[in-house]
Amino acid sequence: MEITQQASRGDRPTEPLIFEKHVDQTNGVDFPPLDVPETEIPQNQRGDGIDLPSFGQHDVMAHYTHLSDRNFSVDGNIYPLGSCTMKHNPRINEWAAALPGFSCLHPLQDEDTIQGALRLLYETRTMLEEIAGLYEVSLQPAAGAHGEFTALKVIRAYFNDHGQPQRTVVLVADTAHGTNPASCTMCGASVQTVRTENGQTDLKHLKEVITTVGAENIAAFMITNPSTAGMFDVNIKEIADLIHEAGAMLYLDGANMNAMVGRIRPGDFGADAMHYNTHKTFSTPHGGGGPGSGPIAVTKELAPYLPVPQVMMADDGSFYLDRDREKTIGKVRSFIGQFGVLVRCWAYISACGPDGLKNVAETAVLNANYLAARLSDIYAMPYCDPANGKFCAHEFVTVPKALLEQGVTLIDIAKRMIDYGVHPPTMHWPVHDCLMVEPTETESKAALDQFVDVMRQIAQEISTDIKKVQEAPSESDISRADEVGAARKPVLVYVNDSTV
Amino acid sequence: MDYTQLNPAQRQEMLNTIGIDHVDELFSAIPESIMCKEGLDLMPALSELELQRTLADMASHNHGAHDMTCFMGCGAYDHFYPVLIDQLINRGEFLTSYTPYQAEASQGSLQAFFEFQTQIARIAGLDIANASLYDGATAVAEAALLAMNTTRRHEVLVASTLHPEYVAVLRTVLSDLAVTITILEATDGKIAPSTVEAACSDQTAAVIVQSPNIWGQIEDWEGCFEQAHLTPKVVAIAVFNPIASGLLKTPGECGADIAVGEGQPLGNALNLGGPYLGLLAAKESYARKMPGRLVGMTRDEDGRRAFCLTLQTREQHIRGARATSNVCTNQGLMAMRATMFMTTLGTVGLKEMATQCWHKAHYLAREITALDGWELAYTGEFFNEFTVNCPLDVTTVVNQGKARGFLPGVAAAGRRMQGLSDGDELIIAVTEKRTKHEMDAFVAFCKEVTA
Numbered sequence: 001m002e003i004t005q006q007a008s009r010g011d012r013p014t015e016p017l018i019f020e021k022h023v024d025q026t027n028g029v030d031f032p033p034l035d036v037p038e039t040e041i042p043q044n045q046r047g048d049g050i051d052l053p054s055f056g057q058h059d060v061m062a063h064y065t066h067l068s069d070r071n072f073s074v075d076g077n078i079y080p081l082g083s084c085t086m087k088h089n090p091r092i093n094e095w096a097a098a099l100p101g102f103s104c105l106h107p108l109q110d111e112d113t114i115q116g117a118l119r120l121l122y123e124t125r126t127m128l129e130e131i132a133g134l135y136e137v138s139l140q141p142a143a144g145a146h147g148e149f150t151a152l153k154v155i156r157a158y159f160n161d162h163g164q165p166q167r168t169v170v171l172v173a174d175t176a177h178g179t180n181p182a183s184c185t186m187c188g189a190s191v192q193t194v195r196t197e198n199g200q201t202d203l204k205h206l207k208e209v210i211t212t213v214g215a216e217n218i219a220a221f222m223i224t225n226p227s228t229a230g231m232f233d234v235n236i237k238e239i240a241d242l243i244h245e246a247g248a249m250l251y252l253d254g255a256n257m258n259a260m261v262g263r264i265r266p267g268d269f270g271a272d273a274m275h276y277n278t279h280k281t282f283s284t285p286h287g288g289g290g291p292g293s294g295p296i297a298v299t300k301e302l303a304p305y306l307p308v309p310q311v312m313m314a315d316d317g318s319f320y321l322d323r324d325r326e327k328t329i330g331k332v333r334s335f336i337g338q339f340g341v342l343v344r345c346w347a348y349i350s351a352c353g354p355d356g357l358k359n360v361a362e363t364a365v366l367n368a369n370y371l372a373a374r375l376s377d378i379y380a381m382p383y384c385d386p387a388n389g390k391f392c393a394h395e396f397v398t399v400p401k402a403l404l405e406q407g408v409t410l411i412d413i414a415k416r417m418i419d420y421g422v423h424p425p426t427m428h429w430p431v432h433d434c435l436m437v438e439p440t441e442t443e444s445k446a447a448l449d450q451f452v453d454v455m456r457q458i459a460q461e462i463s464t465d466i467k468k469v470q471e472a473p474s475e476s477d478i479s480r481a482d483e484v485g486a487a488r489k490p491v492l493v494y495v496n497d498s499t500v
Numbered sequence: 501m502d503y504t505q506l507n508p509a510q511r512q513e514m515l516n517t518i519g520i521d522h523v524d525e526l527f528s529a530i531p532e533s534i535m536c537k538e539g540l541d542l543m544p545a546l547s548e549l550e551l552q553r554t555l556a557d558m559a560s561h562n563h564g565a566h567d568m569t570c571f572m573g574c575g576a577y578d579h580f581y582p583v584l585i586d587q588l589i590n591r592g593e594f595l596t597s598y599t600p601y602q603a604e605a606s607q608g609s610l611q612a613f614f615e616f617q618t619q620i621a622r623i624a625g626l627d628i629a630n631a632s633l634y635d636g637a638t639a640v641a642e643a644a645l646l647a648m649n650t651t652r653r654h655e656v657l658v659a660s661t662l663h664p665e666y667v668a669v670l671r672t673v674l675s676d677l678a679v680t681i682t683i684l685e686a687t688d689g690k691i692a693p694s695t696v697e698a699a700c701s702d703q704t705a706a707v708i709v710q711s712p713n714i715w716g717q718i719e720d721w722e723g724c725f726e727q728a729h730l731t732p733k734v735v736a737i738a739v740f741n742p743i744a745s746g747l748l749k750t751p752g753e754c755g756a757d758i759a760v761g762e763g764q765p766l767g768n769a770l771n772l773g774g775p776y777l778g779l780l781a782a783k784e785s786y787a788r789k790m791p792g793r794l795v796g797m798t799r800d801e802d803g804r805r806a807f808c809l810t811l812q813t814r815e816q817h818i819r820g821a822r823a824t825s826n827v828c829t830n831q832g833l834m835a836m837r838a839t840m841f842m843t844t845l846g847t848v849g850l851k852e853m854a855t856q857c858w859h860k861a862h863y864l865a866r867e868i869t870a871l872d873g874w875e876l877a878y879t880g881e882f883f884n885e886f887t888v889n890c891p892l893d894v895t896t897v898v899n900q901g902k903a904r905g906f907l908p909g910v911a912a913a914g915r916r917m918q919g920l921s922d923g924d925e926l927i928i929a930v931t932e933k934r935t936k937h938e939m940d941a942f943v944a945f946c947k948e949v950t951a
Contacts, residue, residue, distance in 0.1 A: 014805060018615050018843050028844035029582055031852050035936040039862035041855075045718060045881055047749040050622050054846020057584055064612070064840060068593035071600075071608035075592030088503050089596050092548050097771075098586065101559025104566035107576050107773030108910050108917075113568075113902060116561030117772055130541055142634035142774070143829035145816065156676060182816035182826035186645075188676035191821045234529045262540055263527065269534040279829070283503070287833030288609040289599035289631070289793060291775035307672070323915040330672040334575060334637035334665045334762070335773025347555060353545025356502030363504045365526045370514040386518050391526045418605050423598075429817075444505040445514065473604050478800040481603035486798035486810040490787055492628045493618040494797075 015066040018053050019494045026056045070477045071288075072423045078443065078451050080371075082395045082426035082436025083177070083228055085258045085280035090351065093283065093344035102343055107335035111320045117339065118319030121311040124295075124346045131349075131357070132274060132297035133265025138306040139295045139337045144255060145179035146332065147275025147294030148222070150307055152187040153329045154298060155220050155249050155273060157305040161327060167248065169213050171221040173201060175228045175430035177253060189219060199229030199383035199397070201239055215246035220273075224253040225260075226393035228430040229383045230368070230438075232259070240270025249273060249302070257281040258440065259365055259394035262358030266297070273298045283348040284341050293341040307332045363441035364394040367448060371439055372396045374452045378403070378459045382431075395438035397431070404433060406462050408469050413458055415480060416472035420454040501548065565770055565907070569938045571864075573885045573929025574714065574910045574917075575636060575663050576776075579743065579853070580933050581767040585840045594836055599793070599829070603808035604800075609832065610807035613795045616839035623745045623842075624738075624759035624781035625752025630792040632777040632835040633827060636762025637666040639778030640708065640739055641673035642791045642825055643760045646782075647706035647735035648679065649789055649824065655680040655703045657728075659691045661713035662739060664918035670708075689715045689878030689887070693723030700731040706758075710739035714920065716861075716885030716927060717878050721754035729755065742766050742779065744883050746847075746854030751781070758782045767841025768834055777834035788814060791825030856932035857884035860939070864930050867943045873950060877925050885929040887912070891950055894924040900949050906942055 055063070072079065079086040097103065105114055121139060128137040141147035152170065159167040170184045171194050181191045192213055195205040201223065210218065221243045226232045233239065243250045252266045252274035258281050260266070266274045278284045278293040286292075298306065308328045309321035321336065352360060373386040379400045384392035404410065410433050414424035426436040439448060461468050473479065506514070515521065527535070546554060564570070570578040589595065593608060600606030600613075613631045620629035633639045644656050656674070658667060660683050667683075674681060680703075684695050696707055707728040711719035725736035738751035740761045751759035763777040764770075782790060788811060796810030816823040845853065861884045868874050873891025890897050894911040901908035909928035912921035930939070 015611065017611070019618065027846060027848050028584075029580075029849045031580075031849075031856060031932060032935075034856055034859055036860055036863035036939070038859050039866075041747065041858055042881065045748055047625075047745065047747065047753055050625070050745055050750065050847060050850070052619055052622060052842055052845070052847045052850060054843060054849060057582070057844065060840065060844050061584060061588065063843065064588045064594075065591070067608035067612050068588075068591045069608065070606075070611070071593040071597050072602070072605035073593045074596035077605075079598070081598055084598055086596075086598060089592075090503060091590075092551055094590060094595070096551070096555040096559075098769075099556065099559040100566035101556075101562045101564070103769040103771055104578075105562055105564035105772040106570060106572040106578070106770050106907060108572055108574060109564060109772075109907060110898065110902065113563045113907075114772065116558040119561070120558050127542055133536070142638065143827075145826045145828045146634065146638075149826055153672065153676070177828075178815070178817035178820050178823065179826050179828050181821035182819075182823040185821045185823070186673070186677075186826050188678070232527075232530050234531070237531055237534060263536055264530065264534060265536050265540075268536060285595045285833070286598045287831075288594055288597045288606075288613075288836060289832030290829045291831050291833060292829035293775075330675070331637070331665060331668040332672055333669060333774070334635050334663075334776075338774040339772035340769075340775050343555075347551055350543065350546045350554070351548070351551055352502040354540035354542040356545050357540060357542075359502050359504060362523045362526075363502075363506060366506075366511070366514060366518075366523055369518050369526055373518045389525075389528075391518075391529070414602070415604060418602065423605055424602055441502075441504045445510045476604040477607045478604055478802075478804050478806045480801050481806040481808040482798045482800065483603070483808050483810065486796040486808050487813070490794070490810055491797040492614075492787060492794055492810075493621045494614070 017494055018063065026054065028054055028057045028060050077421055077423050078447050079423040080425050080437045080439045080451065081423060082438040083255055085438060085440055087283055087440040088442035089283055089285040090348065093347045096347050097340045097343040115319055118311055120346050121342060122313055122319050124342050125311055127349050128276060128295050128297060131261060133267025134297035135300040136303040136306060137295050137297045138310065139342055140307045140332050141275065141294035141296060142333050142338055143292035144275055144277040144294040145183055147296045148179055148183035149186050150332045151251060151273040151275060151296045152183055152189060154302050154305040156187060157329050158302050159219060166217055167219040169217045170219050171209060173223060176222060176224060177255060180222045180253060196227065199227050199231035200233050201235060203235055203238060206239065206242060210246050218246050218248040220249040220251045222251040222253055224256055226256045229397050230392045230395040231383050232393050236269045244270065255280060256394065259361055261361045262354060263361045273302055278341055278345040282345040284344040291338055291341050293338040293345065305329050309336055360441050367439040367441060367443060368392050368394050368396055371437060371448060371452065375455055378456060395436055397434045397436050399431065399434045403459055403462050407466060408462050412469045412472060416458050416469045417454060418473040419475040422451060422454050568905050568907050569942065570907045571909045571928045571930065572907045574927055575762050576770055576773060577765045577929060577931055578770060578933055579765050579931050581841055582844050585767050585837050588840055589833065589837055601809060603806060607807060610795050612836055612839055614797060614807050616835045617795060619839060619842045620779055621781050623742050623750065624740065625750025626759055626781040627784040628787055629781035630790055630794050632831045633780055633792050634831060635774065635776045635778050637669040639760040639780050640666045641670045643737045643758045643780060644670060644706055646758065646786060646789055646791065647737060651705045651733050651735060653703055653705035654678060655682060656705055657682050657684055657699050657707045659684050659709045661686050661689065661691060661715060662708060662710045663714050664920045668918050688880065689717045690719055690880050691724055693720055693727045696724045697727035697730060700728055700734055704731060704734050706735040706737050708737045708739065712741060712744060712883045712885060715878055715887045716882040717880045718883060721756065725755035743854050743857065746850035747858060748883060758786065763838050766838035768837050775831060775834055777831035777838060787811065789824050792827050792830055853932050857930065860934055861886060861930035864939045867939065868946055871947050871950060874946060884931060885927060887925050887927050890924040890926050894926050897926060897949055901945060904945050906945060
């Protein structure tokens, strides 16, 4: 079937930078006249003045509308970015977060003025505890990596408090998100890599590492389940037992919760701590790179060390913020977390309900396996094999060796997808030359089929018209950006007559 | 509604394609014993209509800057922003896109973030800026780590007038890293440059001074940073308010090497404390060690100007344990709001906003301190926030104020401010949004509550 190319480079001129458009100081805002007497501003306090261009409101609208035309998005494109869970972002959530009764609250207000907001936070907390199957949730962390950092601090505080300060080694799978080891470093912990085999933890190597490092020195094992290879770790119970026998904690990187939500609770397989990414599992928008929110869930043993403040319900049913936990690790972010993101999270979980959440995981896994089943004849899949009962979780990894051997690179394939209006999947991770495809549960069957058609057509083009793929993208706003040049001589701000 | 879109026939067709009868088979590799068989114990699903009702009801149980007169600040300010920001930000192309790793499909976000970086660098008076961090507090901590990484030293000097929440976060972040935090004590609500000079040594990585500080006082950045730089390699970190830059000296003008701050005042709602955005600007020499995402200008293969994420080898997804920070997600959408705000206001609008803040805050300070017993806690210059000693229990002022529709300010005492004080100081912020009428009514209330 012939596919229409969607994006268009056309003859549209590049949108000028605001600094280039700047001709006069047209102002996009006006203020009421000053209604109080002036007070002298001492000369020695005044700055030399800053140079910020501005425009009338119409030109501001035009500028950002033009820029928005130059972006792929979940709303406009298939966006199967592995491990990022680019699901639909419901607009009721945006409506809710913008209600003045939520958006106009100052973070230092007295608790009796914000009972509705605290109720929402408390309910979010308890819902996330139930979904995790763990004892207590902290809503403080600002994003997933921040949640990792916070939970590792909690684990270290626990061991320090229990006379085991030498537990400073954290085991991390070789397929882990880069944030895992980076978070360890920020906590002063050292990292030991555990190998994976066929997308699952290599139990033998895990045992070896425990012996080599010394069980008594290990603080935690950070595991992503399903793994970043898109496979459920079938040995997860054994892994949990091994880690617990070593006296350490099992940490779940919750990036892939979308495959489990409502069906499998991390607490039930032995996780002691985990983080959520609300911008993945719970539909809060990615916003071009944030805001996220990374609530963490922990066992009863770890709970005393959670950061402050914690939202609580009093005996009389009112809500308050507990700022006085004796053993807390302290504060990890200003005020009380990413409240506006958590409003959206509450709205999403409440819209789904328990059955809906279960259906989310099931459909996410179904969609991924459907794609895998329809593509595995052309796009080799090293870990899953749906035709032979070896199913992937909510995402799958393909290493399209046969295609690459015909003379294209992985980047060529990815960039050709852009020509067809499909956002490229995650690339070169967790292994070299791979695409990691996560369709999510909100794509329609028609969209899934369209994705299959695009992938098959690109494979065909590699045989029949390889240049089209090698020179892609040819239909996007720009051809390939010179990223090497950008890093060699960084231009990070506009200076007059900027050229590169 | 769970937002899935498959009908039963389609599901069956897909199961057939995979070659299974039931979706449960996809989970068959997972041990039965860890499956959640009873289902989650959560409230049943709400329809969108019920959601609208329930959320509106919860929102109605809150009072804040929308239905009270807000004089609260301390890191979060009730500033004006044009409605067009709310309209533009909901464009799905911005709202629902991912981090712009694929440059060819993300030129819109990338160009906007490049413009943001330029605006922030200018507002900070420094060479470069990143594309945002989580918030002001974590930006301070990241700046301290950056200074430690570049100097390989392990002591940080922190002004006692830094926002206490920022100090608390800094303590948490540095607590496992063998770092000494030394607090610089203030005199009359400010840090004396001689204090900085005396505290600096060849162990010192950085000096961190916030201005306007937690009391609203404008610090002598120039003096403090000049003293700091007498000791070689010490990094001067300014914690700044971007609105103040519309009128006052920027961190760069005062000799700062790195400037960090809370970006919320730039077109972001109060949101009960988040999502906000952390600002980080620096001299060019820090580019390769800075935390967070950076957008660079480049060319495409045909010579067109293009933008892409750059210097990614600093970042966790390339460098793992040796990354300059674990930051991955930043606050893209908040940075987008901030850049829209700055593009709408420009030099003139920002200066007008800052100037009105100055005049209004000084008007209110004069009127309040004209009352018997109300006096300024500190004698230095201030911008849009000042501290008064209340002639009565500050809790009474706050409580009675609430009953009269005022959020009178932030009491310095108590756990909320991390034990900043045990006195009756009230920190009062005045933005351009406050009217003379509102301020006169507040002064009348203060008079009444004293009587």
